[in-house]
Amino acid sequence: ENSTCSWLPSPSTSATNASPAHAPASVGETTSGGSITAETRDSQPAAAYPASVSAKSGTTGIPAVDNLASQIPRYDCLWCSLFYVLSCLCVDERAAVRKSAAQTLFSTIDAHGHLLSPISWNVVLWKVLFPLLECVKHTLATVEQSNEKAKTDSVVVVHHSRNTLRKQWAETQVLTLQGIAGIFAQQLEVLAVLTGFHRAWDLLLAAIYFCVSDGQGELAMAALRSLHQLLMTKHSAQAEQQDLWQQLWQVWRQLALECARLPSTQIIGFRHTAAANASSQSEQPVDRSSLQTLLALHMQQLPLLRSHLTVGFKGAHVQQLRNIIDAVLCVPADQVTLMTSNSGMTPLQEAVLSGVAKICEELEGSRMSADTTPTAGSAEEGLLFAFFELLLQMTSFSTTLPSNLLPASKEQRNSCVLLGEAAWKLVTNLYQVTKSSTNPTIVLSLLKALHIPLACKYSCPSPTTWMLALDILLETTPLGLANLRQSEAVPADLDIYSCLLQICEDFLFPASDPPGILSADDRILYEEKDVLVVHLIRDEIMIHVDQCPPRVLSSAIELLNRGSVLSQTSPLDVAVVGEFNLLGREQMARACFETLLNCSVLVQGKGKSASVALESLVRRCCTVLERFQQDEKLSGECPLPRSQLAETSFVLHAVALMLQTMKDTPASEQAAGMWQQLIQLYPSLVSCVTCNSTDVRSGVQKVLYEYATLLSVPGTSPQLLKKNPKT
Numbered sequence: 001e002n003s004t005c006s007w008l009p010s011p012s013t014s015a016t017n018a019s020p021a022h023a024p025a026s027v028g029e030t031t032s033g034g035s036i037t038a039e040t041r042d043s044q045p046a047a048a049y050p051a052s053v054s055a056k057s058g059t060t061g062i063p064a065v066d067n068l069a070s071q072i073p074r075y076d077c078l079w080c081s082l083f084y085v086l087s088c089l090c091v092d093e094r095a096a097v098r099k100s101a102a103q104t105l106f107s108t109i110d111a112h113g114h115l116l117s118p119i120s121w122n123v124v125l126w127k128v129l130f131p132l133l134e135c136v137k138h139t140l141a142t143v144e145q146s147n148e149k150a151k152t153d154s155v156v157v158v159h160h161s162r163n164t165l166r167k168q169w170a171e172t173q174v175l176t177l178q179g180i181a182g183i184f185a186q187q188l189e190v191l192a193v194l195t196g197f198h199r200a201w202d203l204l205l206a207a208i209y210f211c212v213s214d215g216q217g218e219l220a221m222a223a224l225r226s227l228h229q230l231l232m233t234k235h236s237a238q239a240e241q242q243d244l245w246q247q248l249w250q251v252w253r254q255l256a257l258e259c260a261r262l263p264s265t266q267i268i269g270f271r272h273t274a275a276a277n278a279s280s281q282s283e284q285p286v287d288r289s290s291l292q293t294l295l296a297l298h299m300q301q302l303p304l305l306r307s308h309l310t311v312g313f314k315g316a317h318v319q320q321l322r323n324i325i326d327a328v329l330c331v332p333a334d335q336v337t338l339m340t341s342n343s344g345m346t347p348l349q350e351a352v353l354s355g356v357a358k359i360c361e362e363l364e365g366s367r368m369s370a371d372t373t374p375t376a377g378s379a380e381e382g383l384l385f386a387f388f389e390l391l392l393q394m395t396s397f398s399t400t401l402p403s404n405l406l407p408a409s410k411e412q413r414n415s416c417v418l419l420g421e422a423a424w425k426l427v428t429n430l431y432q433v434t435k436s437s438t439n440p441t442i443v444l445s446l447l448k449a450l451h452i453p454l455a456c457k458y459s460c461p462s463p464t465t466w467m468l469a470l471d472i473l474l475e476t477t478p479l480g481l482a483n484l485r486q487s488e489a490v491p492a493d494l495d496i497y498s499c500l501l502q503i504c505e506d507f508l509f510p511a512s513d514p515p516g517i518l519s520a521d522d523r524i525l526y527e528e529k530d531v532l533v534v535h536l537i538r539d540e541i542m543i544h545v546d547q548c549p550p551r552v553l554s555s556a557i558e559l560l561n562r563g564s565v566l567s568q569t570s571p572l573d574v575a576v577v578g579e580f581n582l583l584g585r586e587q588m589a590r591a592c593f594e595t596l597l598n599c600s601v602l603v604q605g606k607g608k609s610a611s612v613a614l615e616s617l618v619r620r621c622c623t624v625l626e627r628f629q630q631d632e633k634l635s636g637e638c639p640l641p642r643s644q645l646a647e648t649s650f651v652l653h654a655v656a657l658m659l660q661t662m663k664d665t666p667a668s669e670q671a672a673g674m675w676q677q678l679i680q681l682y683p684s685l686v687s688c689v690t691c692n693s694t695d696v697r698s699g700v701q702k703v704l705y706e707y708a709t710l711l712s713v714p715g716t717s718p719q720l721l722k723k724n725p726k727t
Contacts, residue, residue: 182229184200356423399453447500457507528587597654663709
């Protein structure tokens with residue numbers, strides 16, 4: 001009760017230079033001060049210090065706690081005296097004493113800290129905790145240079161992780177850093193009102209930063225766990241705390257980039273200096289597996305950090321996160337990690353994917369709860385677009401590996417494929433839930449990203465990639481184009497239809513050949529996918545041709561003409577069954593021809609598409625019939641291939657359908673020159689009357705019956721026959 005806090009240093013001693021007065025002589029007094037000044041920071045071997053942590057030196061921002069002894073309540077003086085004595089024991093020369101004292105000190109502050117007044121907390125911060133942290137750091141740096149073996153009884157066997165002074169003092173620094181971080185996490189609301197709190201926060205982040213970027217593996221992991229402790233604090237939307245989390249975000253971002261830049265093609269350590277590398281006997285360096293574990297732990301903190309940035313998380317943060325993810329995913333993993341993974345992905349890839357997925361859920365939840373869609377150019381719209389760009393960047397891992405990962409093993413490639421495909425699923429879900437199809441820029445970005453795996457097709461590392469991309473294209477494109485057709489504010493420079501048509505062309509006629517000869521089942525499956533793409537052209541371009549640029553219509557018709565040609569010669573179009581080569585993609589050719597036919601058959605509102613497609617369709621029919629006549633003359637007694645006979649029969653059926661439709665179509669709705677185009681087919685039809693195929697002759701007969709519509713007495717108009725002359 002009569003305590004007057006006589007243990008406090010005299011006012012002439014700087015608060016930042018205070019160190020435990022009872023530190024053993026072997027430890028020595030710290031001279032670098034309790035804060036990390038500009039001079040000490042410049043002497044550090046680590047990379048550039050993040051600008052978010054204050055670079056001020058001296059006692060700037062620190063309250064004058066030297067004169068607070070008389071203001072401390074007597075009851076608090078007892079606690080402060082106890083804390084100070086324990087801090088002195090934390091730098092004892094005996095490792096066991098230091099460990100016990102540190103555990104006792106921080107558990108006592110955690111249990112009874114709520115009893116302290118703000119003045120007492122200032123004293124605890126600047127006379128106990130930060131001087132202790134600086135003293136341990138200074139001592140560790142001293143013993144690192146000496147690399148002295150730990151003094152132990154010859155009977156006691158010390159584990160190799162604690163058999164040197166440096167390792168033992170590293171354990172002390174771990175306990176100190178985690179203890180201080182735990183105090184800040186538990187008492188943040190109390191500490192935040194203190195005068196020098198921002199300076200204290202600055203110093204704590206500085207200590208964490210240097211331990212990760214310049215420390216050994218154990219210190220780096222411990223520092224990240226300390227950072228995790230801070231992030232476990234209950235978040236608040238207060239402006240003052242938002243500044244703290246913005247500061248922590250910058251430190252977190254810089255740490256991720258620093259760790260990702262470490263050399264990862266060989267056995268590595270976290271130190272950059274030659275002196276640290278020379279003392280390799282004291283601790284084994286950290287290999288690829290440890291670096292992956294370190295980065296995985298770091299990326300697991302992303303959702304927690306995002307939850308604190310409730311107000312200030314903007315598109316600029318997503319762009320920074322994009323750079324971080326691009327850097328950390330280029331860090332290679334060792335073979336053991338890849339082969340022992342249950343999911344096929346590395347822990348780092350899983351951590352990145354999990355963090356991004358949780359942010360997706362937040363964006364989806366906020367958009368679903370909103371009554372209106374964000375306006376163009378708003379901060380919310382910019383955040384959504386930036387996050388889409390981040391996800392689309394992650395999808396590229398399914399088709400292309402970064403140069404840092406080459407040459408890659410089979411397991412490494414598979415892990416990247418799984419990561420990219422998982423990112424594609426996140427893109428699809430976010431696109432649908434957030435109604436991003438109303439944004440033409442996002443629609444175009446999605447199409448361009450889908451173009452890569454669909455154009456690669458058979459050259460993709462895994463066939464599941466282009467199949468997944470095709471499913472996404474078929475699922476998202478109709479919704480996006482439907483919204484764009486209703487919108488009047490689509491920029492003229494966004495040629496979405498041309499992009500879609502180019503995707504379809506590169507998919508139907510890929511530059512890469514299939515791997516070997518396709519089996520019958522694979523050929524059927526792949527052809528079904530091709531037919532779906534043809535139907536997409538029909539439903540999204542040909543039907544809405546009046547809203548498409550003329551060049552898109554011409555390109556679409558040219559593509560359908562190319563697809564309707566059955567006798568292709570590429571390896572894709574030939575399937576080997578026993579000793580016979582059968583022409584493939586018959587269903588795709590039929591789908592292309594039907595699409596051209598549907599555009600030629602006049603329906604209200606299709607006059608423009610019919611007039612454009614008719615000429616191409618008639619020319620295609622002439623080509624098929626002429627080739628059939630030539631091949632039949634050359635075949636002699638041998639029958640023609642079944643596929644060619646089926647193609648010819650289908651062409652005859654199409655011509656008959658067009659003639660039947662003409663009878664019921666008013667002249668005002670008929671495309672100009674349609675009758676003249678059909679009349680040009682008549683000579684080719686007559687030439688097929690004497691063919692050997694019964695099915696073809698039957699088809700020709702039906703078509704010629706329809707041509708009776710054009711027969712009339714010269715000088716009179718033709719009478720349309722409503723009854724089949726055959727009957």
